[in-house]
Amino acid sequence: MSTRFERLSLSPRLVDWSIFVLLALELGSGLVSLVTGRPGGWVVFVAHSIGGLCLVVLVFWKLKRVRKRVTRLAAWDRATPVSVLLAAVTLGALGSGIAWVLGGSLALGPWGLLNLHIGLGLVGVVVVAIHLRHRFRPPRTSDIEGRRTVLSYLALVGIGALAWRLQGTFNGLLKTAGADRRFTGSREEGSGAGNDFPVTSWVADDPDPIDVEAWELTVTGEVDRDLSVGYDGIAPGEGGEGGSEAGQEERNNGHLRATLDCTSGWYSVHDWRGVRVGNLLAEADVTENARWVSFRSVTGYRWSLPIEEARDALLATHVGDERLTHGHGAPLRLVAPGRRGFQWVKWVTEVEARERKDPGQWLAVFVSGFDGDGEG
Numbered sequence: 029m030s031t032r033f034e035r036l037s038l039s040p041r042l043v044d045w046s047i048f049v050l051l052a053l054e055l056g057s058g059l060v061s062l063v064t065g066r067p068g069g070w071v072v073f074v075a076h077s078i079g080g081l082c083l084v085v086l087v088f089w090k091l092k093r094v095r096k097r098v099t100r101l102a103a104w105d106r107a108t109p110v111s112v113l114l115a116a117v118t119l120g121a122l123g124s125g126i127a128w129v130l131g132g133s134l135a136l137g138p139w140g141l142l143n144l145h146i147g148l149g150l151v152g153v154v155v156v157a158i159h160l161r162h163r164f165r166p167p168r169t170s171d172i173e174g175r176r177t178v179l180s181y182l183a184l185v186g187i188g189a190l191a192w193r194l195q196g197t198f199n200g201l202l203k204t205a206g207a208d209r210r211f212t213g214s215r216e217e218g219s220g221a222g223n224d225f226p227v228t229s230w231v232a233d234d235p236d237p238i239d240v241e242a243w244e245l246t247v248t249g250e251v252d253r254d255l256s257v258g259y260d261g262i263a264p265g266e267g268g269e270g271g272s273e274a275g276q277e278e279r280n281n282g283h284l285r286a287t288l289d290c291t292s293g294w295y296s297v298h299d300w301r302g303v304r305v306g307n308l309l310a311e312a313d314v315t316e317n318a319r320w321v322s323f324r325s326v327t328g329y330r331w332s333l334p335i336e337e338a339r340d341a342l343l344a345t346h347v348g349d350e351r352l353t354h355g356h357g358a359p360l361r362l363v364a365p366g367r368r369g370f371q372w373v374k375w376v377t378e379v380e381a382r383e384r385k386d387p388g389q390w391l392a393v394f395v396s397g398f399d400g401d402g403e404g
């Protein structure tokens with residue numbers, strides 16, 4: 029090693045604190061990335077990638093230092109198992125993230141490699157907390173050595189950024205499955221193929237197929253007249269099927285080309301057809317107090333959008349030229365361009381105009397489907 033390289037170094041405590049800060053940044057950017065779906069949000073994903081690669085460097089640096097405390101059994105104390113566990117979880121989270129980027133896949137029942145990455149990241153939060161209870165040492169300003177420290181950090185970020193660049197080159201040259209990803213990291217699946225794209229549910233939602241005769245859509249809340257419409261009042265006429273409800277013509281002419289981008293790592297681009305939400309709201313005489321619009325599934329799953337955005341969203345009955353299948357949310361599902369897949373509520377039965385945002389939706393998306401009676 030050249031002496032110049034050795035001059036770039038951080039004290040052990042600074043390495044540990046840098047790892048801590050990076051883990052916090054990775055947790056934050058990772059969580060934010062899950063609700064980021066507009067191209068302007070790319071920076072969150074790039075920061076998460078480069079941060080993770082910097083972590084790789086620091087973690088190996090640290091492991092080199094503490095290796096002996098693990099390999100010599102006599103050096104073990106009661107906190108060592110937690111440290112070992114933390115090392116395993118961290119390497120697992122970093123490894124699964126890198127494997128994903130380089131085109132890897134893993135089938136874990138309904139989940140994949142990206143879910144494993146997220147899961148390990150969340151487990152890591154708990155293990156870090158326990159590790160800190162045993163090993164916490166306050167940061168010291170004396171560890172910061174001016175120019176040398178600054179240059180060390182610059183080198184670290186430089187290595188991370190360079191590795192991130194090389195990832196693109198590597199994927200391109202080897203034409204891996206990681207080559208053709210969206211800015212969110214998601215890979216293309218079944219675009220334009222009608223219903224032939226993955227069916228995903230976020231946690232436990234799995235209702236029985238919906239009988240369209242019994243189903244209806246209601247528009248409630250901050251509206252001057254509550255609306256309820258049956259399937260015939262919504263679905264576009266399908267070759268020769270007559271007998272539409274009043275209002276059907278004006279409602280059903282909505283059309284959007286939009287990308288469903290699931291946080292488990294795939295996206296799919298389709299032409300969606302159905303009812304423009306703005307038309308429904310206008311028909312129900314939405315009041316001036318309404319600021320948010322919540323979309324509720326028969327299962328209790330729900331999500332809300334600011335009213336301006338909601339107006340331009342679509343409640344789709346069709347994908348491509350096909351009626352939605354049950355798995356994709358028939359008879360009606362939300363199409364919310366620029367939002368991540370989990371916000372595209374399936375099996376919608378209620379549209380509620382609201383004065384305020386709906387904080388309960390976060391709970392609803394996690395618990396809906398667990399009680400089994402469809403009222404999560």
Ligand SMILES: Nc1nc2c(c(=O)[nH]1)N[C@H]1C(S)=C(S)[C@@H](COP(=O)(O)O)O[C@H]1N2
Nearest residue numbers: 227228229230233290325329356369370374
């Ligand atoms: N009611 C309900 N809607 C839902 C979900 C769910 O679990 N329940 N999953 C969401 C998730 S995570 C995604 S990615 C998309 C998937 O839509 P698809 O199954 O048509 O591909 O639906 C969303 N809408």
Ligand SMILES: [Mo]
Nearest residue numbers: 290291369370
């Ligand atoms: Mo999803």
